[in-house]
Amino acid sequence: MFNVAVIGLGMGQGHLKGYSEIPDVAIRAIADIDESRLQTCAEQYRIPDVYTDYHQMLALDDIDLISVCLPNYLHAPVAIAALEAGKHTLVEKPMALNVSEAEAMVKMAKKRKKTLAVSMNYRWALGPDSLYLKHLIATGKLGRVYYVRSVSLRRRTFMRGHKTWFSDKQRSGGGGLIDMGPHMIDLAMWMAGDFSPVSVSGQTGTQIMTDTDIDDFAVGSIRMKNGVMISLESTWASHTRPGGTVTVMGTEGGAILDLNAAKGQRLTLFGDQEGTLFEQTLTSIHLPTPQPASVQEHVVESIRAGRTAENSAERGLAVMRVIDAIYRSGETGREVKITAE
Template structure:
């Protein structure tokens, strides 16, 4: 029976130990209240290497073996997006707590089914929105509350890459990923916006998506593997641009791209405009120092303030700490995946708008 009390370490298995899954495994292994008991991955060399590095006793080839194993309380899932729903639902039905990589699912229907499964099982379902744990984001959260920038009316948010089309074949497959740049990077940026604004509802979305660079052979990440005929499709977008209308009249200009013949190169930007001031977070190549600027009038003169902010954090260790704390708290109903579901609903509206070429309501 999976752990339901605070006695003993939380016994965790990680399913999928590619780049992000390996980060999950390292974070769980470093947690003092966790025992990393198993790894599962279809690639033997990959799973064996991580297991040897971390001293994990059980190495499995199929996620179903994890769910059938004794002595597991929670699983971390870092598989291709299309597998998030079936594996998560099966794990919840087996009585396990679940940390599932973003996006929660590739469709709203699947995301809702995952949340329903968490509620029925009475288990935690979390998605690691780790960027909200950055120190500069925490600073903005405090600053917007006090002294604040007055009434917020518009937000510009983006994550743009110069040449970052994903290396893994499944990332470029609509069937396996559910989309491209938007579903890959968009959940993090959207989460930052809604988190800092206090979780307002998104009412409408108007959007366009483009997949021109990927199909023309441009924009591949320098770390991308060579194209293998028959194994390397590209039928997703490499750029998505959207305009969102939120409750209370706030508007959001939202752009996500994997590639572009432009100056942007792994730039995360968030600009929040208020009546009495504005703030901007700009992080290139995941920089954590000097990322925040505040714009206000001082004595009637426009001024730029660059506060000293420790922007560190935002790694998977912070996500794992929160996940374990949520399980230990026993307040599992507050961690049922609903927040991630709301992000999925917005991304779905963006895709629907781009498909029909008109604004859509959520």
């Protein structure tokens, strides 16, 4: 049996669901300071041990993997503590508040020789569409990919005056960029087939949510080592039509992945057949090889097989470098070079 535990039971409930659907995985324990959440989750998933102090849970010696699903400012310290306690760790996005925290996490994972993965759940949650698009790119069906546009636009994230840790920069690290940016940058770099950003030019701002100190607007141009250009738009508030899309342009074909469409109908392909241009929204996607149903399943499979997870900490760190660089570029008005590998 493979034993898992979850700390933080907001998004952590999604992790419980993911783990509960994997054969031979047992949810050994959960931790949260909110006792009612603890009790509800323990009953729903019949979890034997519950903790209001996660330190006590980290002391258990029969936990293989821990999900850290806490507010952003707790990701680095708690993931580092979990790794130090000898547990493989799956940390929610954003990986950390900034690059230096993320680097410290990678360092601890290496030191303890444990898997550290970042919860880039969209790759699997948007399946089969996202996974099929990745398959088409990887098998050259779109030709050479040269541009990816990744867009997440919200009209509003919360109403004026509503305060949580999300709206407090000290605890969240920022707004729309650090919240949705990780998903959208990860999806873009995954489709681009490259997690080595070279330089970034961007802008962020607080345009509408002026009762907070966090960004509601962010754009960035990201130059990748393999030559692909990525363009990002992420708003937490804007006067436009909301939605999320990933657009891929290749020399032989293109695609739009619509994050808000129904499962199995999110992918539209564009191409040229003997001079006739076509556009087709797929309706019955068949993946040539079975894929994990969730990020949890992928991470558990990777650990069991001794493989590096596709959503590795190193890739999470690359995403954090881009986020930091967009914030910096916005502050300085200059392009930011990314030197670290």
